[in-house]
Amino acid sequence: MSTLLEVNGVSVSFDGFKAINNLSFAIGLPELRAVIGPNGAGKTTFMDIVTGKTRPDVGTVRWGEMGHSLLTKSEAQIAREGIGRKFQRPTVFEDQSVRDNLRVSLKKPRGPFSAMFDRVTEADHARIEEIAAEIGLSDQLDRKSGILSHGQKQWLEIGMLLAQDPRLLLVDEPAAGMTTDERNHTADLLKRLARSHAVVVVEHDMEFVRRLDCRVTVLHEGSVIAEGSLEHVMGIERVIEVYLGR
Amino acid sequence: MGNSIFVRNRSVPIFIAVLALVALCVTFLSPAYGTGALSVSFTKVLGMTLCLCLAALAMDLVWGYCGILSLGHFAFFGLGGYMIGMWLMTARTEAVIRANLAESPIPPTEAEVSQATALQIFSVVGAEDWPWMWAVSDSLVLSLVMVVLVPGLLALVFGWLAFRSRVTGVYLSILTQAMTLALSLYLFQNDTGLRGNNGLSGLQNIPGAEAIGQERLSVWFFWASALALGLGYIGAAWLVSGKFGNILRGIRDDELRVRFLGYPVEVYKLVVFTLSAMICGVAGALYYPQAGIINPDEIAPIASIYLAVWVAIGGRGRLYGAVIGAAVVSLLSTYFTSGRAPDVDLGFYEISWIDWWPVLLGLGFVLVTLFAPRGLAGLFDYVVRRQDP
Numbered sequence: 001m002s003t004l005l006e007v008n009g010v011s012v013s014f015d016g017f018k019a020i021n022n023l024s025f026a027i028g029l030p031e032l033r034a035v036i037g038p039n040g041a042g043k044t045t046f047m048d049i050v051t052g053k054t055r056p057d058v059g060t061v062r063w064g065e066m067g068h069s070l071l072t073k074s075e076a077q078i079a080r081e082g083i084g085r086k087f088q089r090p091t092v093f094e095d096q097s098v099r100d101n102l103r104v105s106l107k108k109p110r111g112p113f114s115a116m117f118d119r120v121t122e123a124d125h126a127r128i129e130e131i132a133a134e135i136g137l138s139d140q141l142d143r144k145s146g147i148l149s150h151g152q153k154q155w156l157e158i159g160m161l162l163a164q165d166p167r168l169l170l171v172d173e174p175a176a177g178m179t180t181d182e183r184n185h186t187a188d189l190l191k192r193l194a195r196s197h198a199v200v201v202v203e204h205d206m207e208f209v210r211r212l213d214c215r216v217t218v219l220h221e222g223s224v225i226a227e228g229s230l231e232h233v234m235g236i237e238r239v240i241e242v243y244l245g246r
Numbered sequence: 247m248g249n250s251i252f253v254r255n256r257s258v259p260i261f262i263a264v265l266a267l268v269a270l271c272v273t274f275l276s277p278a279y280g281t282g283a284l285s286v287s288f289t290k291v292l293g294m295t296l297c298l299c300l301a302a303l304a305m306d307l308v309w310g311y312c313g314i315l316s317l318g319h320f321a322f323f324g325l326g327g328y329m330i331g332m333w334l335m336t337a338r339t340e341a342v343i344r345a346n347l348a349e350s351p352i353p354p355t356e357a358e359v360s361q362a363t364a365l366q367i368f369s370v371v372g373a374e375d376w377p378w379m380w381a382v383s384d385s386l387v388l389s390l391v392m393v394v395l396v397p398g399l400l401a402l403v404f405g406w407l408a409f410r411s412r413v414t415g416v417y418l419s420i421l422t423q424a425m426t427l428a429l430s431l432y433l434f435q436n437d438t439g440l441r442g443n444n445g446l447s448g449l450q451n452i453p454g455a456e457a458i459g460q461e462r463l464s465v466w467f468f469w470a471s472a473l474a475l476g477l478g479y480i481g482a483a484w485l486v487s488g489k490f491g492n493i494l495r496g497i498r499d500d501e502l503r504v505r506f507l508g509y510p511v512e513v514y515k516l517v518v519f520t521l522s523a524m525i526c527g528v529a530g531a532l533y534y535p536q537a538g539i540i541n542p543d544e545i546a547p548i549a550s551i552y553l554a555v556w557v558a559i560g561g562r563g564r565l566y567g568a569v570i571g572a573a574v575v576s577l578l579s580t581y582f583t584s585g586r587a588p589d590v591d592l593g594f595y596e597i598s599w600i601d602w603w604p605v606l607l608g609l610g611f612v613l614v615t616l617f618a619p620r621g622l623a624g625l626f627d628y629v630v631r632r633q634d635p
Contacts, residue, residue, distance in 0.1 A: 051506060079508035091503045093496045100492045110508050112517045118489040164507065 002065060004029040004198045005083075005168055010049060010059030011222075019045045020056065021222035029167060032194030034209045034230075035202045037219035038242060043202045044088065046219070047170045051085050052078040080110060084166030088173045088202075090153035092160065094146030098137050101145050101156060102128045105163035127163070134189065135159040150177040158189070168198040175208045187211040206230075218242075255483040257566050262476055269472045276468075278461040286464045290536045293468035295576055297533035300475045302556050302572035303482055303565060304525035309554065310562035311486050312518050313498030315415075317550045318422030321429050322397035322523040324545035326530030328433075329396055331446035331540050332380055333389035337453035339363050340384075370444050377439025393531040394524040400425075401523030402516065409512040409519075414501070423547050433542035445541025449534050464536070471532050475569070478525055482565055485521075494518060495563070555607070559614050561621025570623050575610075579603060 007025040011018065020042045027033050035043055048054035050061060052075040061070045063081060070078055079085075093101050106124055108114065120128075132138045135155040140148065145156055154177060161169055171190065175183045187208060193199055194214070203209050209216060209230060216233050218226040220242045226233040233239050252259050274280040276289055284292075301323050308314045340363045347354040347362070354362075365374045382388035408421055436442035452463060485491060496504045497511055505511050534540045553572075560571020581587055582603040590597040599606075618624055 053502075074510075075502075075505040076508050076510050079506050085506050087503075091500055093492070093499055093503070095495055095499055096492055104489060104492045104496060104509075105507055110510065112490065112493075112514050115490040115493055115514075116485065116488060160507070 002028055003067075004031075004064065005050065006060075006062045006067065007046075007050065008060045008062070010056045010061065012045065012049065012054060012056045019222055020049065023059075023219075023223055025217065025224065027168070027198045027200060029198045030194055030196055032191060032199045032212060032214040033201070034212050034214055034216045035200060035219060036204070036206075036209060036216060040221075041219040042222040043219055044172065045222075047085060047172060047200075047202070050078075050170060051075060051083060076110070079164070079166075082167035083170065084161040084164045084168070085170045086157050086161050086172055086174060088176070090150065090157050092145045092148075092153050092156050094144065096145060097142050098132070098145050098148070098156060099128060099141045102131055102159055102163050105160035107163070107165040131159045131162050134162065136185075151179065151182055154178060154186075155182075158186070162193075166197070169193065169200070171199065171201045173203055174201065175203065175205055183208055184211065251480060251484045251487060255487045257564070258480060258483045261479055261566055261569075265472055265476050265479075269469060272468055273465060276461075276465045278459075278465050286460050289464040289468055291577075291580055293464065293471045294533050294536045295573055295580075296468070296471035296475045297529045297536070298553075298556075298576050299569040299572045300471075300478050300529035300532075301526050301553060302560070302568040303475070303478055304522040304529070305553050305557050306562060306565055306568035307482055307485070307494075307525075308519055308522045309557060310564065310568065311491065311494040311498060312515060313501075314515060314519060315419045315554065316422045316519070316522075317419045317547065317554060318424075318426035319522070319526055319553055320549040321426040321545050322401060322526035323530035323533070323549075324429075324540065324542075325397045325400065326393045326527030327534035327540045327544070328440060328446065329389055329392040329527070330531040331449050331534055332383035332440075333386055334449045334451070334453065334535060335367060335446050336363065336380065336383040337386070338448060338451050339366050341453055342366075368441065371436040371442050373437070379439050390531075393527050397523040397527035397530075398520050401520045405516045405519040409515045412512075423550070426545050426550050427547050430542045430545045430547070433545070440542075443541055443543075445539060445544075446534075447539040449540065450536070450538035452535065467532065467536050471536075474528060474532055478528075479565060479569070482525075485518075486565070490514075498563075555611055559611060559621055561623035564621075564623050567621050567623030571621060574622065575607070579607070582606065 003026050005025075005027050007023060010020055010023045012020045023042070023046065025046070035046070037043055045054060049056050050070070052070065052073055055071065062068065063070050063083075070081070073081070093104075103120065103124070106127060108118065128141070129138070132141055135158060137148075137152060137155060137159065140152070145153065148156060154174060158171070158174060161171070174186050174190070178186060183205075190199055190201060190212060201212060215228065216230050217224055218233050218239050225242065226236050226239050272284065272289065272292055275283040277284065277286055301319065305316065305319050308316050308319075340359060343359055343362045343366060344354075347359065360376075361374075364376050368374055368377075382392060404425055408418055413421060432438055433440050434443050440446070450460065450463075452458075455463060486494065493504060493509055493514060497514060501511055556571040556575045557568045558571070559575055560569065561567025582599040585600070587599040589599060614621060620627065
């Protein structure tokens with residue numbers, strides 16, 4: 001296992017409020033990691049920094065075997081490096097069919113002229129069908145994604161993430177709005193992905209995290225306060241304190 | 247050709263058929279080739295309307311599909327008109343000068359002809375030399391290149407500055423308004439080289455076509471406008487039907503998501519904005535020879551706002567909506583403001599349509615926004631939906 005992403009000593013503040021305070025984090029390939037923490041712990045800001053949406057005040061973000069910095073790259077460049085992100089609120093193109101949503105996500109050249117002359121090849125078609133089967137939307141491919149249920153939109157966004165074929169997946173609350181069966185399926189899917197990818201899952205739901213059965217990083221007030229197995233971190237007094245809100 | 251644009255976008259064959267039918271009707275009613283039920287001036291109005299439809303189509307590409315509400319698109323339309331207007335005026339004036347000088351005992355030199363032409367064109371603004379921007383005005387081919395190049399270049403530079411700084415929404419709209427206002431004010435000055443507020447005139451006289459006459463020319467220009475609109479429609483439909491169109495609509499609905507998929511959003515915006523400006527340039531270059539005159543007033547901010555209103559009334563994001571909106575509203579506007587509509591005498595008050603047309607248009611805009619938010623073309627949805635459940 002080699003280190004894929006290394007965040008070191010990163011801090012960022014908004015109007016004096018320190019959202020991230022000297023945070024360090026590393027994940028290898030392949031690995032599954034759950035990030036937990038109470039509201040306002042900085043989980044989403046952490047993802048914003050990695051994906052280039054927010055620039056940190058200090059610190060470094062290094063990527064890949066060569067360890068080059070991500071801090072000078074735009075969101076789109078970082079995405080093309082192989083970092084895929086699923087948002088907390090499902091964001092899919094509601095006005096377009098499920099098939100088109102998957103099609104624009106497929107890993108292909110991203111320039112405007114490639115897009116103009118793009119044709120759906122046999123391989124693309126097969127990949128779309130395969131992903132649709134994986135996310136249980138095979139019979140919904142030609143329907144507008146806007147009419148899908150909340151859970152189905154979550155699935156579609158996970159499918160779009162799969163289609164991009166990134167090396168690192170940042171997944172923000174994937175199980176929200178899903179039934180128990182769907183949650184189990186999501187957990188299984190993420191575990192399977194983690195055999196060949198690096199996957200970071202932000203989640204509130206402890207049952208879901210337990211099911212992921214992986215290393216856990218606990219964030220609080222913008223810093224890592226514990227890291228290890230779920231049993232281990234839940235035994236640490238500071239973590240209990242934070243979660244019970246004392 | 248299973249993947250051809252005629253199959254992929256159902257509106258294309260229907261649109262082309264309707265356009266061909268309109269062109270046939272106009273031809274059979276025209277004074278030159280038919281019954282003469284249409285006057286020369288009305289044939290020109292119809293041809294100009296098609297050019298406005300093409301501009302609206304270009305507007306729909308940026309606004310309806312990519313969510314960029316440009317309120318400065320008539321700047322590109324006007325620039326296209328100015329570019330072809332310079333050639334028309336130069337060639338026409340030069341022909342007249344040559345005809346006059348032919349009677350003199352000593353044949354004039356080229357320099358003398360050029361000087362006399364410049365004096366004829368620019369004496370109205372107190373100048374007698376060719377300004378630099380007229381450098382290619384003696385070449386039709388180069389002038390036609392300028393028709394797409396100049397608006398395209400302006401859009402490219404403006405777009406690059408605006409999109410790179412991530413200016414979006416209402417701020418971008420204000421910037422585009424400022425762009426067209428600045429250009430219009432610049433052209434109003436006498437010493438900028440485009441004859442100030444006099445503009446370019448006599449554009450209906452096509453050099454070398456004096457023998458053809460306006461009766462036939464009006465129909466020819468109508469055909470050319472119809473051809474441009476037809477080709478523009480096919481091109482635009484091709485653009486928005488494929489993956490490029492999916493990404494444009496993605497940018498309109500959720501720009502951030504498109505970024506995180508790895509697409510360079512700024513480049514896409516720049517491409518569609520520039521393409522759209524070039525289409526507007528072509529539309530303007532066809533419009534002004536039919537209108538006969540262009541002046542800086544044409545690119546005043548209000549013109550670009552009207553363009554947006556047409557697209558909104560017709561229905562955004564569906565190409566034919568923009569065409570329907572532009573055709574219906576601009577024809578009604580011509581009807582009400584040219585004195586063709588009979589004034590209504592209420593006894594205590596006389597409704598003069600020239601004054602009341604803006605009120606009518608505003609009312610129509612409000613009604614469409616309230617009761618048909620998808621525009622006039624949105625009404626087709628009821629018919630189509632019945633076909634495929």
